[in-house]
Amino acid sequence: MTTVWPRIEPLLARVEKPARYIGMESGSVTPEHRNGQVSWLLLYPDTYEIGLPNQGLQILYEILNERPDACAERAYAPWVDLEAELRARGLPLFSLETHRPASAFDILAFNLSAELIYTNVLNCIDLAGLPVRVEDRPDDAPLVLAGGHCAYNPEPLADFIDAFVIGDGEEAVGEITAVVAAAREHRHSRAQLLRDLATIPGVYVPSLYEVHYDGPAVAGIEPRYPDVATRVEKRTVADLADWPYPKHQLIPLVEVVHDRLNVEVFRGCTRGCRFCQAGMITRPVRERPAEQVRTMVREGLRRSGYDEVALTSLSSADFSGIDDVVTDLVGDQEGTGCVSLSLPSLRVDAFTVGLASQIQRVRRTGLTFAPEAGTWRLRSVINKLITEDDLYASVDAAYSQGWRRVKLYFMVGLPTEMDDDTLGIAELARTVVAIGRRHTKGATATVSVGGFVPKPHTPFQWFGQNDIPELGRKVGLLRDALRRSGAQVRWHDPAATFAEGIASRGDRRIGRVIERVWRSGGTFQEWSERFALDRWLDAMAAEGLDPHWYVTRHRHRDEVLPWAHISAGLHEDFLWDDWQSALAEHGLPDCRWTPCYDCGVCTDHALEHVVGSAVPPAGGSQGTGQDLSEGGAVPVRFLEVARAR
């Protein structure tokens, strides 16, 4: 059976948004599956609308399809209505391009972007017709791989995933392809193939490791064989200029999230926000040359017909080439039509607002700032060094330049947080509304509040998460304080935050819990209408595991963390010292433009920052007022020099 389309087609008339299952996006390819090619099915275990824009998946899709020895197709989690139709007829999960059954591929590779989608990973493996547990898979079953940010704590999925890729996948997917092709040629058993894969840097094969326990605690994680690495180091692409992907971004026929041209301007972030896993695990900063960004924007707009482009990164106003790229876009409206530009940014300063007003001449509806915490004290703890003056000046600039709504993002449940900090959010919001009303009577502000979940490989990995009643109490405090204030409060369900906490810092035993939640029908757990905490608590109880031990307990320094054998390149001393600095309310400026703190990423791995300028754009500095113009001790390479070689 090469395609199940004739059996899928009649089902599509009865499901919601059937165009999610037909493929045909501009930029997609229809592989021939030639003999000898290693075939990959790249899976995003959430709906098409959420998964399609994922840049990681699109980059690997192109890289694999450019290789003569590989081909790649895609699949996303079918919504519950189609899943029911498929199961009722014994039909499998299928690829979008040629509608092949998932089990006809050599490799199923999952992108893991959030912990609550773990049950969907099991559901997809099961819908593919494979045993969900690694040890039950026959020799000829496809390999099940996973990568993405959540792979930095692979243990909760260790029972279900044959191998994880830690870090950037651009190079690793080619090496895996070669190993799988060689194993097939030499007729290696599945067990031997897994040993082969473990020789690839950045590849972690959980079944080759034994976890020892001491009561509830993890006592050690050791390889079962002497030639298997005791610690798996992440992969890092040294120079983004070598990887101008995606060259042909997928243009979906269905409206998706981030439905626009997305061009990655740099990878990595050294702002050093202590809660932020992405910032910690993707170091160092690697900028794309501004000229390459301009080309990707120009060509991307021309071929896609999009009228919006996002310059993506963890903080795009920090991109050295930002002025050039924005000027280029704004000046080139003749060729591109009316293009608007969006710019995710951590910076809260006049420069960012100025950029925004330059590029968003129409549609000035909402502008978003993320101070994350309500007081300077707590922002020093989390190292989000935005002063109130900076925030108010930015907000003033935004309202005065025509924006009518400001969105403010905060977290509750941060380390050392006291009620004064929570109430500080209300005070900031009230002041923001008051500033807005000076400019326009209809000024509003929206305050979005999320519960903080400590993440592996961050300075806060030792912190005990707030429990549900405490998060609920803080949200209540804030709502009371903001009644009749003109600011609207939105908050994330503390129960879902708790479940995320179980999966986020879970060990290998949590796999059984995820399996139970899935078997009880708990798919799409990040969708509030599908989430039920009881499934998680019942599963924990059935496995004899105490959720509070996993979620709300403070870890101590000498304890073996479940991800101790996975390395994001960060010295454990650096993380611990940064945790102590946090508790001492001591902030650290960005190491891109200041002396090195020896976090370990550059110094131990022969890496360096790749940036275009020794100073931040417009001298911005997160508002610390510090002189950041002295580089020097930081391992850094400047782009113009590098390009001229």
Added chain:
Amino acid sequence: MRGEAGHPIRVRFSKLGKVRFVSHRDVARAVERAVRIEALPVAFTQGFSPRPKVSFGLALAVGYESRAEYLDLELRDAVDPERLPAALSAALPPGLDVTGATALAARAAALQEAVSHVGYEVHVADLAPAALTDATHAALAAETLPVPTTRKGRDVVVDLRPGLEHLDVVGEGPAAFLAVELSTRTRSARPAELLAALRSLAGVDAGDGEDRVLRTHQWIERDGARLEPLEADRAPLASAEAGPRALEACA
């Protein structure tokens, strides 16, 4: 609404194959992208959030195919309509193909108001041709054809009979299909509702199979004659020449 100085163009396109599962709204977005890819000098709406001036005719239900979809484009500069089918088809997803275009008379009525009749070919699943023929005769003989359905989220009963202009079984055996013409002027009937009524008359429930619906025609009735929308409001040749440029939308 059309500006005095604009160059309205009417375009006919087909929607065939897998792309039939794309919603009306998403087809509209694909057309907007195609217009930008081809850099057509389209006029934009004024205001806070300018949109290209593209207006669509009657919505086609998700899953239906069509050889007769229409849309009107408002251009700032004159463009040879003959150039449009190839250019737009290349920029549209497979299955969406522009099959005709014409310069439109100024102040032509919008498609949504002008179109009076729609024709369909329907392959009815799991209903034998004989039973289908009997149900067809019963439907045409009936004074009223009430079907329970939903309108704007409310359960209502609509009478399909006044809008049913023509109904006929064409061909034999598995290839037999229903030729249907519906008026859009009375409370408009939908093919799915008509099929529900026919199944009800035949005393059978909908099975596992999929009814395949193909829209074959749209007509504008004028002075007793039915006109194809490309013919109905074709511009006199002179107005296809370049007129004064409309305001730059991005200014």
